[in-house]
Amino acid sequence: MEKLVNGFLKFRSEVFGNKKVLFTRLSQSQAPRALFITCSDSRVDPTLLTQTDPGELFILRNAGNIVPPYGSMQGGTTATIEYAMAVLKVPHIIVCGHTDCGVMKALLNPEDVKNLPAVKEWLSQAETTRRLMRELHADITGNDRLIKTTQENVRAQLEHLRTHPSVALQLRKS
Numbered sequence: 001m002e003k004l005v006n007g008f009l010k011f012r013s014e015v016f017g018n019k020k021v022l023f024t025r026l027s028q029s030q031a032p033r034a035l036f037i038t039c040s041d042s043r044v045d046p047t048l049l050t051q052t053d054p055g056e057l058f059i060l061r062n063a064g065n066i067v068p069p070y071g072s073m074q075g076g077t078t079a080t081i082e083y084a085m086a087v088l089k090v091p092h093i094i095v096c097g098h099t100d101c102g103v104m105k106a107l108l109n110p111e112d113v114k115n116l117p118a119v120k121e122w123l124s125q126a127e128t129t130r131r132l133m134r135e136l137h138a139d140i141t142g143n144d145r146l147i148k149t150t151q152e153n154v155r156a157q158l159e160h161l162r163t164h165p166s167v168a169l170q171l172r173k174s
Ligand SMILES: [Zn+2]
Pocket: 039, 040, 041, 063, 064, 065, 098, 100, 101, 102, 103, 104
């Protein structure tokens, strides 16, 4: 914890001052370049990956970068997407999966989360991914299976995004 507190103190005394023009502008408004949806995993750093500054990415993180289809589970994820599209008019959406994702592992091995009721229910939102892996990719094994699951999951979540009215509207307009 000490490292985190010292990091914040350093930010306040050194970094903030060096970017004062940027932070002053951002204190008034934001116009992010994209909605970036990714896993909560500590090893994924959207701003490092895209070399962006504060204000450039509207970031939505959850376990497994999952987007529930519209209407199946109203909550923070759906509200964040709606705000990004309808209010901020964010022009792009990125869904980013990652290697060694614990959620993708759990999708392949449901036994791992049998004592985690909230995670288990959340994973039901990735049933498409699970079904695709079982029906179309039964021959893929080992780490390749985990990688394929991650890729299929990103594709499935892109499809789910289209069910959100705010996304569908913007797609139709573009
Ligand atoms: Zn993950």
